[in-house]
Amino acid sequence: EAGITRPKGHKVSFHYNSTVEDMHFGKTHPMKPWRLTLTKHLVLGYGLQYAMDTYEAVKAGKDQVRAFHDTDYVDFLSQVSPQTFDALCQEPRYRKHTPARHDADQVILGPFNLSTSPGADCPVFDGMSEYLFLYTGATLAATNQLTTNQSDIAINWSGGLHHAHKSEASGFCYINDIVLSIIDMLRVYPRVLYIDIDVHHGDGVEQAFQRQPRVMTLSYHRYGPYDDTNNKFFPGTGDITDVGLRGSIGEHFALNVPIGSGIDDKQYKYLFENVTGRAIDAFKPSAIVLQCGADSLGGDRLGQFNINIKQHGECVNFVKRHRLPTLILGGGGYTARNVARAWCHETALATDNGTKLSPLIPLHLVPRPEAFQTRAHGDGQLFPRFQKDHRNECVDAQLELQVKVL
Ligand code: TV1
Ligand code: CA
Ligand code: ZN
Secondary structure, eight states, X not given: OTTOOOOSSOOEEEEEOGGGGGOOSOTTOSOOTTHHHHHHHHHHHXXXXXXXXXXXXXXXXXXXXXXXXXXXXXXXHHHOOTTTHHHHHHSHHHHTTOOOEEOTTOXXXXXXXXXXXXXXXXXXXXXXXXXXXXXXXXXXXXXXXXXXXXOSEEEETTOOOTTOBTTBOBTTBSSOHHHHHHHHHTTTOSOEEEEEOSSSOOHHHHHHXXXXXXXXXXXXXXXSBOSSSSOBSTTOOOOTTOOSOTTSTTTTSEEEEEEOTXXXXXXXXXXXXXXXXXXXXXXXXXXXXXXXXXXXXXXXXXXXXXXXXXXXXXXXXXXXXXXOOEEEEOOOOOSHHHHHHHHHHHHHHHTTOTTOOOSSOOGGGSOOHHHHHTOTTSOTTHHHHHHHSOTTTHHHHHHHHSOOOO
């Protein structure tokens, strides 16, 4: 589109592979990889590809994933499919990881917290292995752009899977691409700051670096009782008193900002800018990893915050103003149209095109709606609304339906 220009003074790279869009976690599973199709079409529709270098991601190697994850787990992930799952579970080396157990929702869990039962957080689905190694490959390529000084900001909206542990999948996350990226960064940068604005606590990243004073982790998240039950909001960790491993040299290099439901833009801005600003001043990071989970937006299917896209984007701008090498990642986000709006807006902010997106997508750049609606897993009704709604007003309408009081 006319008006979209390359940023002056910094370089942005965008890492993506469309194969991830076609994955299905299961019919009712909240994680919808096709939100990345919507994001891609908005980014291309506005012409933002002309403001950055775009790279097609390739799969990460098993050796690269082993930099954090357990060898058995990596081998299992690289071989598993719905067809091979049961046989793999019987193999001696994986059997020791297979306690027959149920989660709180009575879902049968196999090794590494993986499952083929409906309702599982971390299902085994067709194409899963390819999906995992692709989103990881995109994050590692983005990281390489930064560590070799070829980009100042690198973006991978398919990454940011912050709950995965060394030998366990958790909360829709299988490979922790964030931890792998930070491990790579530590070869080049003295200190790395990780900031997590997903509505969930970034527990996997925090735990991986709980003894590491060269990595500061900072997560903003919903914390506490979920509703009037005794259930805590997932994953239930990230209290304000949780500051890294007690007695280790990593103590005080983790920060947590637990938040109640319904926080609004003004309150979030106050918290984010004060805490992040002071963390940057004190820690003096050499690079920043920003996980931009869009489930902190108002109207999210799983989230409980009331943040508008404008404020979500302000977090990206605030980090960008520090002019440090920055990796921007996706994460959660379960109301697909708002995820796409937020991440497209943030792609524009990263490339200094934040004020140039008109509320209407130029029609000649929009893929044919009918082609879109025939997608088996597409939400056909979303597309026409896409053209009408303003990217910064969309959340407000949702909020009227879902009034939440702090
Ligand atoms: C299948 C089908 C799985 C429908 C999971 C919501 C489903 C959830 C489903 C769901 C769901 C969670 C728990 C599970 C407590 C556990 C990408 C034992 C309508 C980064 C992960 C949230 C968030 C996990 C990931 C959470 C991220 N919430 N319907 N599962 N039980 N798990 O609460 O941070 O965004 O909800
Ligand atoms: Ca968070
Ligand atoms: Zn989340």
